[in-house]
């Protein structure tokens with residue numbers, strides 16, 4: 294659906310070259326809501342501008358719906374771009390035109406007749422919940438309403454892909470949520486593939502099924518949201534994940550932690566239905582260890598529960614082995630942690 298093959302983008306300004314994108318490989322499948330996250334300067338905007346050929350790659354290929362955009366003539370490229378809608382952080386509406394006319398722009402450019410334009414624009418305004426604002430000017434709308442107009446305009450030419458460039462960054466949390474729900478509805482009802490760039494992990498958590506993390510023009514980690522949130526590998530990814538999921542004890546609790554001889558600490562992770570099973574109860578019944586819960590947290594990602602728990606086990610080595618054997622048999626994701634690590638970690 295969208296594929297970047299070994300893409301590079303180098304900007305040249307006043308004789309100084311800047312490698313904004315360095316060998317990116319990326320595949321967004323049909324129907325995905327694919328999030329790209331990174332700190333400022335990571336290359337996210339450049340990446341999304343390469344997908345609709347607002348920027349041409351210095352090297353590598355960009356495919357949309359199986360077509361190499363670089364192989365098109367200018368005329369073919371203009372036609373192909375009809376398939377790619379885009380919305381922006383600051384909405385990019387024409388202030389001098391009414392809402393109706395803003396949404397109609399792509400249809401006018403496609404030389405549709407008046408009746409067709411009227412029908413399509415009103416249908417889109419109804420879909421985004423703004424039927425009563427057709428005659429208003431953008432200055433009369435709230436930020437959330439402006440973004441809804443931007444979305445209606447992006448959908449006017451029936452694109453197969455919708456690109457969202459920090460589309461909720463200028464909105465308050467409640468409005469952000471309602472715009473994200475609208476994007477989810479577009480994905481579900483119109484089967485439009487969505488690519489979102491953001492610096493907010495909560496956006497990824499709320500609607501994406503896949504995520505790529507960018508740093509220094511490269512993708513440092515990518516996968517399903519569940520995989521990446523559950524087992525972030527790169528320290529930058531771990532930082533992003535920690536902004537939405539608490540996976541460790543508070544610092545005040547760490548300070549009070551005592552580690553006796555014969556006690557060990559483990560971090561357990563539970564996915565899905567497993568998160569509601571009475572594992573600790575069964576653990577206590579299956580061995581003679583004392584179980585102390587140091588930390589527990591549950592988060593909802595992609596309609597799946599992700600549970601994290603840090604427990605302290607106390608007992609003789611035979612009982613400890615029995616307990617660990619039980620946890621392994623239950624296929625609980627288990628990792629030993631020591632007090633030193635907990636005390637030095639901000640995670």
Ligand SMILES: Nc1ncnc2c1ncn2[C@@H]1O[C@H](COP(=O)(O)OP(=O)(O)OP(=O)(O)O)[C@@H](O)[C@H]1O
Pocket residue numbers: 304305306311312313331332333334335336337338339340492
């Ligand atoms: N038109 C340009 N000319 C020269 N350099 C550019 C241009 N656009 C981006 N860059 C550079 O490319 C790098 C990546 O920028 P980009 O805007 O893609 O990052 P970003 O992750 O989107 O950051 P932000 O979240 O701040 O928008 C930066 O070093 C930036 O200065």
